[in-house]
Amino acid sequence: MFSSRSDGVAPDVSFILPVYNKAAALPYFFASLLAQQGQFSGEVIFIDDASTDLSRSVLDGFAAKHDFVRVIANDTNAGPAIRLNQGAAQAQGKYLALFDCDELLAPDAVTVMLDLARDHDADMVHGKGRKTDVPIEQARAGMIGSNIDVKTFDDVLGRILGRGMVRMTWLVERILFEQAGGCDPDVFIQDESLPLRLSLRARRVIDADMVVTAIPDAGNHLSANKMQQHHDRFLTYANFLRAHPEIAPDKRRKIFGKCISAARKAKRYGAPFDTLDLDLRYLAHKIGLGRNDPADLSRFAFVFQNLSGIRRSAKP
Structure with missing residues (x-):
C-alpha cells in the first residue's frame, strides 16, 4: 500500500473523491485503494455531497482509522463538478488521482499511471474502465502490468475533442488543474468539462489502453x-x-x-x-x-x- 507523509513534505498523489449516496460501494472501493501497490505517498480526500444514505458515516469511519484520509462534509447537494473542485482546492499532492467511488481500482493502477506520466513527461494520463456483471462484493480488478498500448498527444485539445476520454480514470498534475480552473461549475457532471478545460493548458496527454477500474453494477449512476x-x-x-x-x-x-x-x-x-x-x-x-x-x-x-x-x- 502507498504511504502517508508525516514530515511536512507534500504527498505524491492526492485522491480527490466526490461522494453522493454510495454507502454500499464505498467499503469495496476503499479496500481497492488501500491495496494500491508501489512506492508513492498519498492523501485521500473524500467530499460528501450531502448524501442522504450512510455514506457520511462510512467516510468518517475511514478517517477515524487512517490519518491520511480527510472528509469534507457539505449540507447541500451541489453536484460532482463543484465537489471535485472543492476537494482539489485542499489537495497538496503533485498529482490528483480522480476516480469514481463505486468502481474498483486495479492493484497497480496509480503506480502505472505515475510511471507513464513521468516517463512521457505528460501532465494528463487517462485509462479505461471495464464493466462487469459481477456484484461489487465479488468483483475484482486485475493487474495492469507492463504490456500497455500507450499513445501520447501534444495537441491535447485535438485529442480531447475526439472520442473515449470521459471516464473518471484520470491522473493529472495539480498545477494543471489549478491553471485550468478545474471543472466547469455551471455543469453538474464533470466527465466532459474536466478534460476539455484541462486541455487548453496541458502540454501532453496519455491515452493508455489499460483497464484501470472494474465497474460493477452498484447503482446510483448519474450517467444513466x-x-x-x-x-x-x-x-x-x-x-x-x-x-x-x-x-x-x-x-x-x-x-x-x-x-x-x-x-x-x-x-x-x-x-x-x-x-x-x-x-x-x-x-x-x-x-x-x-x-x-x-x-x-x-x-x-x-x-x-x-x-x-x-x-x-x-x-x-
Missing part, C-alpha cells in the same frame, strides 16, 4: 440519465466555445458541432426543439456554412435550461 448527459454535454461545449474565442477555427467548428449533436440526441429523448430549425442548423454545419458563433446556440440553450428532470449545479 441520457437527457442529463446531453444537457451537460451541450452546456460544456457551449460554455467553452463562448469563453475561448481564441481557439483555432477548425476546433471551433468541431466544438460547435458537438453542441448541435447534443441537441439532436436530446431531441430523440423528448427535448422540445424545433425540428426544422435543428435540422437546418445541422445541415449547414455539415457542409461548412455558418459562423460557429456561440450566440447562434442561444435558442438551443434556452430549451436545455428549461428541461425538467435535470440536475443542475448549485454554486456555494
